[in-house]
Amino acid sequence: MDLTGKVAIVTGSGRGLGLAYAKALAAGGAKVVVNDVDAGTAEAAVKEITDAGGTAVAEVGAVGSTEVAEALVRRAVSEFGRLDVLVTNAGVLRDRVLWKMSDDDFDTVINVHLRGTFTCARAAVQHMREQGEGGRLILIGSPAGQRGSFGQTNYSAAKAGIVGFARTWSMELARANITVNAVIPVAATAMTETMPALKKYVDALRAGEPMPPFARRALAFGAPEDAAGLVAFLASDAAAGITGQAIGIGGDRLSLWSHPQQVAAAYADGGWSADAIAEAWATTVGAEPQSVGENLPTE
DSSP: OOOTTOEEEETTOSSHHHHHHHHHHHHTTOEEEEEESSHHHHHHHHHHHHHTTOEEEEEEOOBTBHHHHHHHHHHHHHHHSOOOEEEEOOOOOOOBOGGGOOHHHHHHHIIIIIIHHHHHHHHHHHHHHHHTSOEEEEEEOOHHHHHOOTTBHHHHHHHHHHHHHHHHHHHHTGGGTEEEEEEEEOBOSTTGGGSHHHHHHHHHHHTTOOOOHIIIIISOOBOTHHHHHHHHHHHSGGGTTOOSOEEEEETTEEEEEOOOOOOOOOOOTTOOOHHHHHHHGGGTTTSSOOOOSOOOOOO
C-alpha cells in the first residue's frame, strides 16, 4: 500500500497495537509521529521504524488534554509540513466491577480514550480543513464497546462512544473529504492478556509459538501486526470512499460491525401503558432479546 507523501500521527504507539500501526504506515512510505507517555518507549519505537528504513519522530505526552493534542499536530506540521492521517490508539485500563470502581478509575479511562480521541481529532481536523486536501481519522475501538465487557464500565463506555464519534464525524466531515472510521481490533497485547480466555494465546505468542488456527479464526485473535494492514489500507487513497464504518480485524478475520438497528416493533392504538407492555412483551418486541458480552467459542 503506497502511502508516500502522507504524514500520520499515531497516539499510544510506543508498543503493542499502536507500534504495529505506526510501523505499517511507515513501511508504506508515510512519515509518522510516534506518541507515548514514556520518552524511552517512544524513542525506542522511532528507532525500530527508522532502522527498518522508515521515517518517524517522537512526541511525548499523555493523550487527553487539548495541549497534548495540539502539540502532536504542531509536531507533524513542523517536522513534515502537513498532516493526512490520525490514528487514535492511546489507551489505559482500570478494570473494576461497577460497585468497586472509583471516580479516578472511571475518569482516567474516559480521559485517555474518549476525551483523548476527541481532542486529538479536533486538533487534527482543524488543520486538515485548513490544508484543504482531505484526510483520514482512524479511531480505535474495541469489541467491549460493541458488546459490553464484565468489569469494564469505563472502557466499554469509552469505546462505544468512539464508534459514535466515527458515525457523527463521518457526516460532519464528508464535505471536507475527511473520512472517519472505527477499527475494532483483537490482538495479543498487555490489555488482552488480562482476559483468562485469551491469556494462554498471549503467552504462547510471547514464547515464539505459532498461534493455533482456532485462535486465529474462531477467536479472530493474532499478533498486533495482524491488525495493522487495515489501518494502512484506511490511510490510503484506496479507502477514499469508506467512511462511518466500524471494521473488525484480528487473526485471520476481517469483518464489518453493524450499526445499531431496530430489530422488533409493536404498535398499539393510543400508545402503550405499563400493563399493556407487560402483557405483550414476551410475544412482541421481547420475543428474541438481544445478547450481551462477547460469547467466545471454546475449543
